[in-house]
Amino acid sequence: MSASSAPGRRSLLLSLLLSLLLGCDAGTSIQNRQFLAFGTLMELTLAGVDGQRADRITAVIENDFHALHQAWHAWDPGPLALLNQAFADGERVALPKVVKPLLLASRTLSTRSDGLFDPAIGRLVDLWGFHRDDPRDNRPPSPEAIAELLRQHPSMKDLRLDGEQVSSLNSAVKLDFGAIGKGYGIDLAVERLRSMGVENAIVNGGGDLRAIGDRGNGAPWRIAIRHPDGEHLLGSIEVSGDESVFTSGGYERNYYWRGERYHHIIDPRSGYPARGTASVTVIHSDATTADAAATALFIAGPTQWQRIARQMGVGMVLLLAENGDLHMNPAMRARVKLTDESGTRIHLSAPFPAATMAGEQ
Numbered sequence: 001m002s003a004s005s006a007p008g009r010r011s012l013l014l015s016l017l018l019s020l021l022l023g024c025d026a027g028t029s030i031q032n033r034q035f036l037a038f039g040t041l042m043e044l045t046l047a048g049v050d051g052q053r054a055d056r057i058t059a060v061i062e063n064d065f066h067a068l069h070q071a072w073h074a075w076d077p078g079p080l081a082l083l084n085q086a087f088a089d090g091e092r093v094a095l096p097k098v099v100k101p102l103l104l105a106s107r108t109l110s111t112r113s114d115g116l117f118d119p120a121i122g123r124l125v126d127l128w129g130f131h132r133d134d135p136r137d138n139r140p141p142s143p144e145a146i147a148e149l150l151r152q153h154p155s156m157k158d159l160r161l162d163g164e165q166v167s168s169l170n171s172a173v174k175l176d177f178g179a180i181g182k183g184y185g186i187d188l189a190v191e192r193l194r195s196m197g198v199e200n201a202i203v204n205g206g207g208d209l210r211a212i213g214d215r216g217n218g219a220p221w222r223i224a225i226r227h228p229d230g231e232h233l234l235g236s237i238e239v240s241g242d243e244s245v246f247t248s249g250g251y252e253r254n255y256y257w258r259g260e261r262y263h264h265i266i267d268p269r270s271g272y273p274a275r276g277t278a279s280v281t282v283i284h285s286d287a288t289t290a291d292a293a294a295t296a297l298f299i300a301g302p303t304q305w306q307r308i309a310r311q312m313g314v315g316m317v318l319l320l321a322e323n324g325d326l327h328m329n330p331a332m333r334a335r336v337k338l339t340d341e342s343g344t345r346i347h348l349s350a351p352f353p354a355a356t357m358a359g360e361q
């Protein structure tokens with residue numbers, strides 16, 4: 001995982017907005033608990049449990065998240081850092097159990113995204129300075145340094161798995177699970193909640209979440225979608241059953257240098273922050289896929305998102321382009337309630353094929 005700065009004023013404001021949206025009706029017992037993990041504010045919303053049980057459940061989930069963060073951190077000492085060192089040294093090593101499922105899921109999702117989502121580009125993320133706790137004082141790397149890494153072309157395809165052993169054919173591979181780790185952690189948290197008998201809950205990591213069940217009274221959860229301007233909500237979505245809603249935006253982590261803004265979602269083809277997209281929201285069953293897909297579709301942008309979404313098996317996408325236009329597929333259009341669509345150009349895609357897309361009509 002890449003480290004992130006402590007939640008800023010914006011994310012606290014958004015979290016408050018989200019809490020207001022989620023906790024606005026009376027008559028049901030909804031418990032909200034917050035803690036910091038993965039460098040972001042995590043919120044657990046539990047329906048139908050009392051305060052003491054909510055505290056106990058939160059302690060378990062918080063503990064799980066801290067253990068995962070430690071294991072997956074690409075830069076701090078830990079299993080992933082050791083693995084990355086082995087790749088750099090050209091050594092074959094045992095694949096730690098805690099990393100294996102994430103690595104396998106990442107490899108599949110990377111292939112399906114045509115390599116737009118590729119956690120092997122940790123060195124590019126390093127180069128841009130987004131592994132630092134606070135990237136605000138960064139400046140862009142030299143074009144030569146970027147070109148050199150592009151020439152080495154680290155990719156998930158370079159990894160070789162041999163039983164429980166792993167090696168890399170390319171010494172420039174450095175795994176950074178920043179674009180998928182939170183989603184995977186949220187999926188594990190949902191499994192843990194279910195094992196504790198919790199059926200109605202939301203696990204929310206800085207606005208990216210998976211919601212299960214309902215508000216405890218049959219009413220759906222209502223999920224806010226952030227507007228990249230940080231001040232407003234783009235819209236809301238009702239969720240019941242089991243769905244994940246993930247958003248990737250260039251507004252999350254960025255810095256300014258000579259009047260240009262540089263954000264943390266890097267296009268592996270160019271080595272530069274992806275252009276053309278302001279934010280992407282996806283709805284999907286599992287959070288792991290939703291997280292990786294939101295990042296990949298951000299890079300795919302207004303012209304390629306449909307193809308990549310279909311390949312990744314994601315059935316509902318909302319893409320806000322840098323020019324203010326909204327791009328959606330019909331299934332997303334049917335689900336999202338936009339806060340204000342007056343004056344917004346909406347581009348509706350053809351429906352995705354029903355055979356591969358859950359939820360598409």
Ligand code: ADP
Nearest residue numbers: 002116117118119178179248252264265266295
């Ligand atoms: P957030 O976690 O803020 O919602 P993302 O899920 O889009 O954002 O993940 C962005 C992070 O993923 C970056 O900070 C970096 O660590 C890593 N990353 C950047 N570009 C890519 C990419 N093309 N593929 C995989 N990981 C990436």
Ligand code: MG
Nearest residue numbers: 179291292295
């Ligand atoms: Mg992501």
